[in-house]
Amino acid sequence: MSGGGFSRRTALAGGLAGAGLLAFGRAQDVLAVPRRGGSIRVATQSSSTADTLDPAKASVSTDYVRIGMVYEGLTTPDANLRPVPALAESLESRDRQTWIVKLRRGVTFHDGGDFTADDVVFSLLRHKDPATASKLAGIAAEFASVRASGRHEVTIRLAAPNADLPAILSQPQFAIVRKGDIHPRGNGTGPFRVRHFQPGVRTVGERFADYWMPGRPYLDRIELIAIPDEVSRVNALLAGDCQMINAVNPRSIRRIEASGSHRVMATPSGLYTDLIMRADAAPTGNPHFVEAIKHLIDRPLVKRALFRGHATIGNDQPIPPFHPYYNPNIPQTTLDLDRARWHIAKAGLKGVRVPLYCSPAAEGSVDMASIIQEFGAQAGLELAVNRVPADGYWSTHWMRHPMTFGNVNPRPTADLLFSQFYKSNGDWNETGWKNERFDRLLADARSQPDEALRKEIYGEMQRIVHDKAGTAIPVFISLIDGYDKRIKGLHPIPLGAFMGYRFSQHVWLDA
């Protein structure tokens, strides 16, 4: 841990096992002098009566922003997707199975209570109780034991070694609540305390004066609302009714920039919409069919026409090019009708009608389906596009037909992506494929202490997915925020909109 004193840099850039020292903001943010005070209104794209103050149940962007205002995790991701300390001062482990977490001292909850190891133990273990209905119950199952080994020290023992624990703990769902809060109602240690909370309507946070980071947060008040309609959201920004919005349609960028007093921030992210071809169904289980489809996608066209350039070309594996573990040596799959024709002939599928399910629930999937259908027709493959409603799509269609579309949000680690979506017994092994070598590599990477070797292992896994798995990932979709240009201190964090939903303690208002 770097030395005493609470300068902004030392407080944040402490040493974490597995993560190097990293300066937090960009140079310009450090140079500009932040100003205290001011109040902003932030509008996200979704809100409902399911809105929650329980971190374990957080599931949509509005929840993440709310949780990020009110609570904090032990760690937080930085702009390079590496975990840096938040409520933890350090996380250390010799064998990556037993972790000693040293907690920050002098942190108080909004109700005035001291933050101690008991709160951490309670917050982490509640995910294992089915009644909590935690989104991360599957991951929490890997905590073999969590116990307080001191007033400000927690020992976490995992069921198996996992070098990614610091990153896993940075997820909003693992934010720390007060011991005994079975239904948390906003008593966190975060920069803002809850003033009003009406599910489906709004959340008002007011500056928490006893926040542990001196001088933070800069703003006095943040009101969080949701405007589901994109046009209304942009109008509200331009009319000055709110100062920050997310999920801006690429088509609206020109309108926002033309106003002169507003800007957009595009965050390249790991979000993707993938075409899923089930390994256990016909004809999608045929490798020739999968290869043909992968060569029927005009990726630059998808990027240009669907996202107006605000996307990163994908290569049928889930790690985006800006990720530290990205393998740049896998040849890029491109539109190749001749090759697709050859594979279709090999699979004996010329003229066979194959149904394909798409839905507005999976962003961009309806247009992608049309593009693939068009090129498929040119290569002699007849795809029947079924457009189904967004309502109920995930529970009734996704992965339930031979060809459907999925939509995968950025995950904090490569391990989570691979183990949830590609491991043989993963919760959402979308294609239902089984690859022994892949599973073995996944376990190896978890316990591998050497960073360079881990990168190599993840590189090979990307190649296996690219070559063999039945998922076509045309592009990674950038997230676009719009904001009043008086708001300073924003920079993209690839995990989500609004600086990975954690803008509240970083931004200030330059009046």
Place this chain on the structure above:
Amino acid sequence: MAGAFPQFARKAPRGASVILHLVGRRAASALLTLLLVSIVVFTISGLLPGDAAQETLGQSATPAQVAALRHEMGLDRPGPVRYVQWLGGILRADPGQSLVANMPVRDIIAERLPNSLMLAGFTAVIAVPLALAMGIAAAVHRGGKVDRVLSLATLSMVAVPEFLVATLGVLVFSVKLLWLPSIALVSSEASLGDTIRSCALPVMTLTFVVVAQMARMTRAAMIAQLDAGYVEMAELKGVPFGRIVLWHVMPNAIGPIVNAAALSLSYLLGGAIIVETIFNFPGLASLMVNAVTSRDMPLLQSCAMIFCAAYLLLVLIADVVAILSNPRQRA
């Protein structure tokens, strides 16, 4: 007016009893209607794909999590059992607990219902007099310039979809002129002035939608009466025209007008969904849509009951007014 003549005085109690009888019968049939509606809503929403547990956990649900949450929400019991339990709750005036928000349905509705009533109230206060004025003016100047202009106006109001009216209103008054907020920021903290400013555009849009129907109905009803013999007689007797319209024609035309008004106003509560969406207005209609998408059965049922009851009540009021205004219907 009846009290002045003895022969009418005898009839008055009879009229009152007719109305009481009608209200009693209507109340009974309303209860039956509500029961049937609740069964239909429960059955049909049960046919929707997915349940509250799946929708809450979303895309990332694992079968084990779904099963656990289903048990926690009580969704693992058979449908009829859940329905009977809900019905029992309603009979004890307890609409139950929202499955998704983990709050009593009563509290959620208590937050939203006043907003919806306020929006409907403001709109009614503006739209009803406006529609009457337009309808009467058009009827009086039947065939003239005023009539043609008003007919054109009302017909185009019917034809233009409300999302267009709302969006144009926002572009002009909020984004360009910066006069009015583009979204409705209704909250307990806001001052009355702020609330009125917030509601200005939604009320304008809704007025646009409901006024046309009422105005056209008023015009038609008035014209039918203006042609009647008693109007001519009154004119020949030298009764001022304004008095004829308001005192003689209006009571006779009021039945169909109130009927049209009741239908239009019932739209304001449940049908304001587009306006609620565009202006982000925290009302009941969007709450119900929310309840449908999250499969939150108790909340959905309560919203359906409120809309249904409001509709029945408005129609009942329209009938009572029609009877009161027209002694012939009391028989």
